[in-house]
Amino acid sequence: MSAVREQTAPHPPPSTPRPRRATGPGRRGPSKDGGHGIWPYVLIAPAVLGTLYLLVYPLGRAVVISLQDFGLRQLILGDAKFVGLENYGTLLGDSRFWEVVRRTFLFMAVNVVLIMVLSTLVALMIERLGRFGRTAVLSSLVLTWAMPVIAATTVFQWLFHSEFGIINEVLTDLGFTSFDRYAWFAHGPAAFAILVALIVWQSVPFAAITLYSALTTVPAELYESARLDGASGLRIFRSITFPVVRPIFLLVISLEVIWTFKAFVQIWVMTNGGPGDATTILPVYAVQTALSSQRYDLGSAASMVTVVLMSGVLAFYFRQMFRQEDELA
Missing domain, CATH: 1.10.3720.10 (MetI-like)
Structure with a gap:
């Protein structure tokens, strides 16, 4: 009887494997950064580059000129020499300033x-x-x-x-x-x-x-x-x-x-x-x-x-x- 029961006992249905998502040239799997890739950075790149050129570069250039001996001659010939904080000392020592x-x-x-x-x-x-x-x-x-x-x-x-x-x-x-x-x-x-x-x-x-x-x-x-x-x-x-x-x-x-x-x-x-x-x-x-x-x-x-x-x-x-x-x- 036990053998008959063992033979007639219902077996659990086999688990159905989940279908795997297709990964090919037409569809890429999720990337490590949440599936967005580099496209967000590509889209904001023009704005970032424009900001760097219009704001950061002039500010940096002004900082460099303030540390140089930069007059009309240096503006034309481009041979300005760095003088450190000498210009700031001259400026801060001016009572008019x-x-x-x-x-x-x-x-x-x-x-x-x-x-x-x-x-x-x-x-x-x-x-x-x-x-x-x-x-x-x-x-x-x-x-x-x-x-x-x-x-x-x-x-x-x-x-x-x-x-x-x-x-x-x-x-x-x-x-x-x-x-x-x-x-x-x-x-x-x-x-x-x-x-x-x-x-x-x-x-x-x-x-x-x-x-x-x-x-x-x-x-x-x-x-x-x-x-x-x-x-x-x-x-x-x-x-x-x-x-x-x-x-x-x-x-x-x-x-x-x-x-x-x-x-x-x-x-x-x-x-x-x-x-x-x-x-x-x-x-x-x-x-x-x-x-x-x-x-x-x-x-x-x-x-x-x-x-x-x-x-x-x-x-x-x-x-x-x-x-x-x-x-x-």
Whole structure:
């Protein structure tokens, strides 16, 4: 009986082997990097090469020139000799350079504060407007933002022209006769103030639109709860609005620091850094040094110091920002 049972006992069905994926010239198996191969690197190669050529190479070339004795002769013949940090020592020992550094930070601080205050107010105003008013204001901001820098600078030059400027005419008609044929660009504080107004006017549209976009992410329920609790507008902004939009607010500040720190075109077209050195900041100082006495080495050194100072300001700013985020977390 046992033998019969053994013979008639059912056998388990044989396991069916899984079909192997075809690997041939038409279809490759998965590679070690997830099956993508080198194609992602091939696709981003043009962008990487363009960035290296347009950004990294000029920066590296400026660093090399700042370490050389590089004047007009060396520019033509190409026999520049390395002098180490001699150019930086000459630059840092110049009292005019430190005066320009002080003016640069003052220019940056005034512009950034005005830009952020005005942009925040404009963004809050847009949020409270109706559909038609919001569209009109946003369209105006976009058109202002799209105006070329040279065109905007030329407009401001004509506005404050001593003979044909509308500003002098309006002030004279209002009874301020001292502004008749007043030469704005011949006075240092006046020229400085006009440049600040120009930079702020060009920067507010971008900052205001960005902040308005951040304001749209604040839940309306928070505002309603705060109003029911009797919170004032300032308290609502401080306790609800600003904490929500704070990351975007800090990002805009960092962008505006970079924008104002490297402002060159407006100053060069409008005043060339004058009168005297009243509107000379570090980028203008670097170009003046390179072009006036053909000292391209000192100009490159000034540019490198500008990059280091701007990087230091941003590093300090980001450190404070991350520290505050850690405290809130």
